[in-house]
Every structure is written in C-alpha cells, then in structure tokens.
Amino acid sequence: MEKKEFILPKYDGKIYFMNKENEEKIKSEKRKVYTEDKQFAxxxxxxxxxxxxxxHEFIEYQNYEGKRSYEDEIYDWFILELGIDKHRFYNWGIFGKNIDKNVNLVLHFTNDEIMCTCLINKQDSLKEGSDAIYGVGSNDTLFLTLSIGTKKIMEEDING
Structure with a gap:
C-alpha cells in the first residue's frame, strides 16, 4: 500500500500560541479552548x-472490533463479497506520523464541549495559526490520527 493512498481528513480548527498578536485574533471567537497551561488556544x-x-466513535468501534467472534468475521467477509458497505468506518484506518520535536507539538484541549489531542506546527502557531490535526493517541515519538480510504495500514507506512 502506498502512502499516496492515505487521505487525512481536513479540519477547520486553528491553534494559536498565546502572544499579544494572537490574543487579539481569538478574543472575539465564540468557540475556543485553551491548553491547561493557557499557552495555546x-x-x-x-x-x-x-x-x-x-x-471517539471510531475508537469505540475499534474496541468493539477487538472483541468480535470468528463467526462475526465470517459474516463480515460474506457482506464484503456482496459489495455491501455495512459500516461507515470500513475504509478508515489509523495513520502514524513521526513527531519532530523541533517542528511539532502534541497538545491536549478539554472544555465542556470538546476533548481532543492535536498535532501542531510550532512556527505556524506563532502567527497565522497552525492547522489542527486531531488524533487518536500519541507517545513521545509517534502521533496517531485517522486516515480515510484505506482498509489496513502496513507497519512500514506507519514508520515512514
């Protein structure tokens, strides 16, 4: 499977470092959330x-898939052979992106409306705002996000 087959969803969210310039930009925004240390919005x-x-629904679906029986898998194979798309997550997968700590940051945001983990570009967040890439999890070196249009992601694709 080639990397060009991966499509990362596009989101509207922007993440800003909280300096004077950016404080003015986000002051009037209705929907905003800050990191715990209030350095990013x-x-x-x-x-x-x-x-x-x-x-979050995809993560729940993955957890459910892990508890399925062999009979469930046979049924899914039969449905697949008939060409029936029985679930909206069928063509979704998890894509791993290596974290370059000189360029990227992983941030966590929580308020009454949302709870998420994002990967951002440090430089973009200083001025025009970094595009938000929402994730399903991360560690010190790898950020996991969703990709659409793939059934499975091979290990060599995750490691880059």
Missing amino acids: LVYTEKDIKSIIEI
Missing part, C-alpha cells in the same frame, strides 16, 4: 466538533 467550528465525535 484552539479555535474550532461545528465541523471540528463532529470530527472529534467521529474520532
């Missing part, structure tokens, strides 16, 4: 909320 839209909910 995520400005998000209704589309972002729906996307974050989908990510």
Whole structure:
C-alpha cells in the first residue's frame, strides 16, 4: 500500500500560541479552548466538533472490533463479497506520523464541549495559526490520527 493512498481528513480548527498578536485574533471567537497551561488556544467550528465525535466513535468501534467472534468475521467477509458497505468506518484506518520535536507539538484541549489531542506546527502557531490535526493517541515519538480510504495500514507506512 502506498502512502499516496492515505487521505487525512481536513479540519477547520486553528491553534494559536498565546502572544499579544494572537490574543487579539481569538478574543472575539465564540468557540475556543485553551491548553491547561493557557499557552495555546484552539479555535474550532461545528465541523471540528463532529470530527472529534467521529474520532471517539471510531475508537469505540475499534474496541468493539477487538472483541468480535470468528463467526462475526465470517459474516463480515460474506457482506464484503456482496459489495455491501455495512459500516461507515470500513475504509478508515489509523495513520502514524513521526513527531519532530523541533517542528511539532502534541497538545491536549478539554472544555465542556470538546476533548481532543492535536498535532501542531510550532512556527505556524506563532502567527497565522497552525492547522489542527486531531488524533487518536500519541507517545513521545509517534502521533496517531485517522486516515480515510484505506482498509489496513502496513507497519512500514506507519514508520515512514
């Protein structure tokens, strides 16, 4: 499977480092959430909320898939052979992106409306705002996000 087959969803959210310039930009925004240390702010839209909910639903779906029986797998194979798309997450997968700590940051945001983990570009967050890439998890070196249009992701694709 080639990397060009991966499509990362596009989100509207922007993440800003909290300097004087950016404070003025986000002051008037209705939907915003800050990191715990208040150094970064995520400005998000209704589309972002729906996307974050989908990510949480996908994680639940993956957990459910891990508990399925052999008979469930046979049924899925039969449905697949008939060409029936029985679930919206069928073509979704998890894509791993290496974290370059000189360029990227992983941030966590929580408020009453959303809870998410994002990967951002440090430089972009200082001025025009970094595009938010919402994730399903991360560690010190790898950020996991969703990709659409793939059934499985091979290990060599994850490691880059």
